[in-house]
Amino acid sequence: MKINVEVDATPEEIRAFLGLPDVAPLQKEMMEDVAKRMREGQQGYESLAMMQPLMQSGVANMDAMQKLFWQAFTQSGSKDDNKK
Template sequence: MKISVDVDCTPEEARRFMGLPDLSSVHDVYLEKMRRTIEDGITPDTLTSMVQSWAPMGEAGMGMWRQLFEQMSGTGKK
């Protein structure tokens, strides 16, 4: 037996229903920082520091994510 349920709701309603935190203020701060960066002009140093802030553990962190995705997709070494 297969049962399907369709729920028609906004992303905000779904977030509240699932009990997820409201990150809209964090999103607003992030967008403002991106606007300022673009208005000030993106330099290679700015781009490097921004990318490093996205990957706190640097190359080791990126390697960990790569390995995780490879294991999930079945393309990793066995």
């Protein structure tokens, strides 16, 4: 037995239905505060300092992906060599 239920509602309607709070005003206030601190150049809110952790993990992830692909390609090549 298979039952499909389709709900046509906006995210705001679903949030209200589930009783979740509307955090949009809080998010807007926090983003304005972060932008203000970045403009003032407060400690810890410099653009490069905030992006550095993201960049380091991004580079590490790309390196891991390259190693994974390299291993897959070299293993598939060695399998073809064994068949000959």
